[in-house]
Amino acid sequence: MTPAPFFYSIFGLYLNSNLAIPGLIVLPSVSKVDVQVSFNEFPPALQTNIELKQKIWWVSRYKDENDRPLVTIWQLENGDYWRWEYGDRTEFIIDRKGTQIWANWPNNLTLEDTVTYLLGPIFGFVLRLRGVVCLHASAVAIEDKSIAILGPAGAGKSTTAAAFAQAGFAILSDDIVPILERDNHFLVQPAYPRLRLWPTSVKALYGEEDALPCLTPNWDKRFLDLTQPKYKFQELPLPLGVIYILSDRTTSPSAPFLERIPSNNGLISLISNTYANNLLDKKMRATEFDLLSRVLAKVPLRRVTPHADSENISKLCDVILEDFHKLSNNV
Template sequence: MTIHTTAACGEACPPRYDETLEAHARYRAFGLDIASQVALPELMLASGNAATAADVEIRLASIPSREPHPVSYMHIFSEEELYFSWQQVGRFRVVGTGLIEIDPAPGVDERLLALPLLGPVLGMLLHRRGHLILHASATTLGGRCAIFVGDKGAGKSTTAAALLEAGHALLTDDLVVLSRDMGNAARVELGFPQLKLSENAAQAVRIADAFVEPSVHPAILKRQHRVPSSFATTPIPARRIYLLQRGEAAAVEPLSAKASLLGLMQFSYVTRFGRDALQGSEATRHLDQCARLAGLVGMRRLTVPNGLDRLPEIAALVREDLASDS
């Protein structure tokens, strides 16, 4: 792996955002034009007329605390807003479907601020905009998209990294966002060119020109790997969803329609990070979307052997499975 690093930043390193900033940088991710007062170098810069209204605005604001006493994490979901709080990071509000407000914790590094912002906060905003989101990774292989879902530690990002090492392209990591109008195909929106990998996984794969960010926080073991040279250029319809599980021998087997639906519901982003938002008509819409996706995309169980030396075997198995699909 070609590794580029920046100078390590100690606890005294100042945050990189500017609370007096009025102009907004413009980015593109998940099919959205995003204007942000917070620098988000993880995202691709948007092209086009900066004077036009953005789909989503990210703004610094003063957000009153909802906690009766300090807690490590808290969220409150209502029809009017979504409220998130991480004690060491800051408070966030999603208002409607086009505004994210951020009240950073004193002295927090913006790299740490971006983790929940580009994860649960943006994920829940996208859910509010009508998308089905999976907690997964996705790559494109020969014009076909493979999505990897599974429990924590199953190897979603690591499997995607193995396919990048084999010359394929990343579509998105962590948040897999499906187009709202699936029609006859479930298109995966382009995320941003970054993978989160453990140190062991990063040593096992060699992604050309990967830029490895310094550790964001001692408690966060995975590091961010920027992979602009291995990033897809256009959205692509999902062709296969692989449910990863650990086992002795690498294998792929189809899942029944019922198992596919249950797997999609289990690993949807809102189920894992915002179950309280699934009330009434939202729960019905979510079930309908999962059923629609299960009908459009074949789902397989992918058994992943222990041992990072087996990653090339897994990549070859996925390529073979996709190639055999008529």
């Protein structure tokens, strides 16, 4: 097969794509392709009677405005493939080894719409298929290490990372933070040079909701381009130095503040903040449990309580930086 014309590096993997993927940095070539991405194509083995070869694996309990599940996932051909279909009819096929992705979308949507799924849930699942444990987090480079900022949806992970970016720190990843164990270190793999932000976060950081461009014509979420002047994208992996978990915001005058998470609660806290943890089979879950147990033995874990007032976001960064430097000096 002749390689498609676009090569990329993302999440520690080399990609080959038949279309240019918005937001990714094109490479001249790569020595080995880990994942092949094919837009507007289906696997030859599934060209016909796809409905006869599938069984439902998982259905989102959330529904869209048309009362359709946000996403439905099937296993096809006795587990050889996974099929994802979103409520808007965007569709992905993934092979069981996480080496090939096929994507299709309806005429009322765009490539940019499809890429928002591809670079989020789809690659999060591909990494899990390949045995990579991923935190639902943002990752920031501080000196020669990285920190991971965790928390549930809406906790402010991306907003906090963007505040660090404004302060001159390089960003490794947003939303998905893959962790690989190498030479007695846990390395955070870089993603791609964008941060995704809701309009409320854009307004808090830049003064106006439309200060940053929209990700797609059909969605109001926006993105910070880390390739523009004054911003930095960390292109190489860095050791994981500290993990910070964001808790509920408070109006307490003492906020923002942080506290150490006891080791007996640490594993539960980490597992509840991994990516795609509702889609794991027994083997994936065992891999996750084993790696996170070792992470906890080496990497400090902190709970951070932000202030409810978004104007205090720079103070939140200062609290995290102060703690990071204290821990680094004690090593």
